Amino acid sequence: MxxxxxxxxxxxxxxxxxxxxxxxxxxxxxxxxxxxxxxxxxxxxxxxxxxxxxxxxxxxxxxxxxxxxxxxxxxxxxxxxxxxxxxxxxxxxxxxxxxxxxxxxxxxxxxxxxxxxxxxxxxxxxxxxxxxxxxxxxxxxxxxxxxxxxxxxxxxxxxxxxxxxGVCTGCGRGDSGAGWTSPQAAARWGRRAAYTAVIVPLLYASTRWAWALGFPLGISDKLWEEGKEDNLWIAGAALATMGALGSLLTLGLVQRWGEVFPRWMLGLRGRRVPLSLAVVPATLVSVMVTIAGIMYIRLHFQGAFDNQKEDWGATVPEMVWPVWGIALAAATLAYYFRRRGVCKRCDRG
The missing domain is CATH 1.20.1440 (de novo design (two linked rop proteins))
Structure with a gap:
């Protein structure tokens, strides 16, 4: 019925x-x-x-x-x-x-x-x-x-x-048409958002990798030496690598392997990727990186970095994180619009 x-x-x-x-x-x-x-x-x-x-x-x-x-x-x-x-x-x-x-x-x-x-x-x-x-x-x-x-x-x-x-409370669709939420439209703007969400964290990670490899990119020699003594740059590179790998997973929101498990995944290959498996973690990460970026912007206006102008590499890349978070959220929303299918509440699809 x-x-x-x-x-x-x-x-x-x-x-x-x-x-x-x-x-x-x-x-x-x-x-x-x-x-x-x-x-x-x-x-x-x-x-x-x-x-x-x-x-x-x-x-x-x-x-x-x-x-x-x-x-x-x-x-x-x-x-x-x-x-x-x-x-x-x-x-x-x-x-x-x-x-x-x-x-x-x-x-x-x-x-x-x-x-x-x-x-x-x-x-x-x-x-x-x-x-x-x-x-x-x-x-x-x-x-x-x-x-x-x-x-x-x-x-x-x-x-x-x-x-x-007057639209469906479950999916938001009404009788006037899908518009920008249609799978075709979402595929277009979602692709741009996904590529943006990949690039921004790689820019951040490049500074941390440079420090770990011995290049004080964006920081003073003094700060780099201090971090080297405490092995901070190794830990920073490890965290940056996790972020970079996560950003590459963002490509799954616009690639085939983000909808169907690839062949090399034994026991899962060929099966449809559950919608929540991609949407839930991507949404959580988008919120957290946006919050983190807002904090760095707030600290900048509070003057917390006034004495660290030579060390811009330690703070400026994080200020761009809200762009990463918003782009990831948009890419995730587009992925949801493309794959949500027929609504079980209103039968629209």
């Missing part, structure tokens, strides 16, 4: 769990819980993770701001965001214009990405793959929770926007 109503609008799918409706309530509970946690810290509770109480306050946007001043503002922000999430989750249409609710959700995510979160999330992921778990601390755990919470908020805003505009 088709899931569309007689008028052609997408209707409910019987017997199928409505995950899209659940997102908003999960976002509400997560944001509410975190807002209450910051209320506890604002009242003097132990364990506040940000600002001057950060494990590494030099990376924080609020390096010199104590808990007594910072915690109340963060608590208010998350509690307000939880109210927005609840408005988005409840059935029906709100009197508040949809662009206002969606804009508030995007603003909340931007605030977390630009202030509370930083490159340590990405760095800790790399260390986890290297089986080094000691770098994970309370601040990083809180950053992860904050990022996931506002990510759920943005997802619920997307669902609400789809619901109030």
């Amino acid at each position: 088709s899931s569309r109503t007689a008028a052609g609008a997408p209707g409910p799918v019987r017997g199928r769990f409505n995950r899209t409706a659940l997102i908003g309530y999960v976002a509400f509970l997560a944001l509410l819980a975190y807002g209450l946690a910051h209320t506890y810290w604002a009242l003097g509770g132990d364990g506040f993770p940000f600002g001057a109480d950060d494990a590494n306050p030099e990376y924080s946007a609020f390096e010199h701001v104590g808990r007594d001043r910072l915690a109340p503002w963060i608590a208010g922000g998350f509690l307000a965001s939880s109210a927005v999430a609840l408005l988005l989750a409840l059935p029906g249409r709100r009197r508040i214009p949809t662009p206002v609710l969606v804009g508030a959700s995007v603003f909340s995510a931007a605030a977390v990405f630009g202030t509370l979160a930083d490159f340590r999330i990405l760095g800790n992921l790399a260390y986890v793959f290297m089986l080094k778990f000691g770098a994970i601390n309370w601040t990083v755990i809180n950053q992860l929770f904050a990022v996931v919470s506002v990510g759920l908020l943005v997802a619920s805003a997307v669902v609400y926007q789809r619901r109030t505009s």
Whole structure:
């Protein structure tokens, strides 16, 4: 039986769990819980993770701001965001214009990405793959929770926007045609995005490889010698290589082997690559590298690098990371549009 109503609008799918409706309530509970946690810290509770109480306050946007001043503002922000999430989750249409609710959700995510979160999330992921778990601390755990919470908020805003505009809440398709989301259009702009997402991390990795090979590209001889004594450049080259390999995997978003496992993969060759196997990790990486790049840009405007003008190679390549993250996100979205097939909720394809 088709899931569309007689008028052609997408209707409910019987017997199928409505995950899209659940997102908003999960976002509400997560944001509410975190807002209450910051209320506890604002009242003097132990364990506040940000600002001057950060494990590494030099990376924080609020390096010199104590808990007594910072915690109340963060608590208010998350509690307000939880109210927005609840408005988005409840059935029906709100009197508040949809662009206002969606804009508030995007603003909340931007605030977390630009202030509370930083490159340590990405760095800790790399260390986890290297089986080094000691770098994970309370601040990083809180950053992860904050990022996931506002990510759920943005997802619920997307669902609400789809619901109030009369398109399918599951896939966003309506009766007016696919346009830029069609597989043909996505293949065109997705290819450009994917190539951009490959080039940017290779530019960053080239500086780290140069240091490991003995060439102080973009840094002073003094800094290079200091890093050489501590073997920092070997570790940096290893991390850069992981990023470069990941960037090459981005080609799978526009190549045949990203849709069908190649012949050399015994036991999997010829099988279709699950959509989530590519979309989920690529989305996560795009968010993390964007956050890391924003942090370096923020530190630049805060004057953190004023005494390191000779060492531009240590900071400037990271400032381009938001381009990498946005390009990777666009390439991933295009890959999803090309491969999503017929929607199980509205039967459109």
